[in-house]
Amino acid sequence: MIKLKKLLFIFCFLICANAFSQILSSSVEKKTIALGEVNHIVITINNLNDKKVSAAPENELLPFHFEEVKDSIAQTKDIYYRRIEFAVFEEGSFKIPELEFKVDGKILKTIPYEIDVINTAKKDDQINDIMQNKEVNLEAKDYWELYKWYILAGLSVIALIVAIVMFIKWGRKAKDSPVVATNQTLKELDSLKKKKYVESGDYRSFYVELIDISRKFISRQYRLPADVLLTDDLIDLMKKNNTISQENEKVVEDVFLRGDLVKFAKTFPDKEMMEKDFTDIREFVKRSSKDLEFENLRKDA
Incomplete structure (x- = not known):
């Protein structure tokens, strides 16, 4: 009878502990993606009981090779929800390590993930233009629009050089007169x-x-x-x-x-x-x- 009471007490304690402790879960949409394909990871923390969640700021949670496209964070009194859309622009296997989240001084971690990135383009694939190239005859006005900023920048540099030379040649002499x-x-x-x-x-x-x-x-x-x-x-x-x-x-x-x-x-x-x-x-x-x-x-x- 005593053993039964102890087991019942332990069982109730575990239920209460789980009821009031925070639960972190995470998931990744795809483990294999193409170059530049957008994937996403979702992190959820339940049973917050109005406690504050601290983590890396937006667009800084994932490691170097993962280009974060969008980082959305939402939090209510009991739930923290974060969805990160990302892409990878290199072939190979890349690891998302354990991501840390601090809840009222307690650190929670996600499980690590391995993401394989492949190049779906084939060597012999032929790339076709959407439309054929056309020859366009450019006039003086068109050339001006294309190169006017380069021309203006060059003229500005020449004017600056002339001003410096004039200052060195006459400005100092005037001060020393x-x-x-x-x-x-x-x-x-x-x-x-x-x-x-x-x-x-x-x-x-x-x-x-x-x-x-x-x-x-x-x-x-x-x-x-x-x-x-x-x-x-x-x-x-x-x-x-x-x-x-x-x-x-x-x-x-x-x-x-x-x-x-x-x-x-x-x-x-x-x-x-x-x-x-x-x-x-x-x-x-x-x-x-x-x-x-x-x-x-x-x-x-």
Whole structure:
């Protein structure tokens, strides 16, 4: 009697477990298909009890060789239904492995399938056109419609090349012209003046920035390595080069030498001296174009 009760209990437990557990089933329409023929696989999960099903996203469930044509997913409170239409474009045997579906943390798997793909076309099969070929006489308009995009693309490439050449030849020269260098330096000097180093008596910052602006200007305008040479070397080079007028050389020499003394705290200029040096450098920048005009005349002579 006790054994009978145990068997009855186990039987009821199994029935309840099956009643509330999820059941996964799958089926494939055909195990042998022709090249490019559409086949389909269906996966169904029952007894979901409103539980969420997680699986690979649409069109990503099957392996590489299986070209998914359509992937349809439907789910109700108790049933998950997925139908995938696919085709294979290579001959041979291809395996659909176990496909995993996660239901509330529990993993369910389908059984694997072997799909054979065959080429149904025979070697001696004759391929007939639906209709006979016809000769068509093309006019200039027809050729234009056929090749206009190639022609327009070619013209665009040529125009781009011309624009690049023009930019390299004239654009850079315009940016490096004496007028551009002069105007740029005058703007930098105006910015320096707005910092009011002269008014506040910050002579060291004033001379450091004033000489730095001047060195960059000499490098651009006169093509001299003023940004890397020491002051004495630069002055010596300017005198030997003869590109800068003596008046301008004197301004650069006086201001640069005074700037070096200020930098090493060997002299302490007053407000009037700082303003004079600023004005002299500004006038030197404005007069620089005359130096270049004279140099060009000397080269042409």
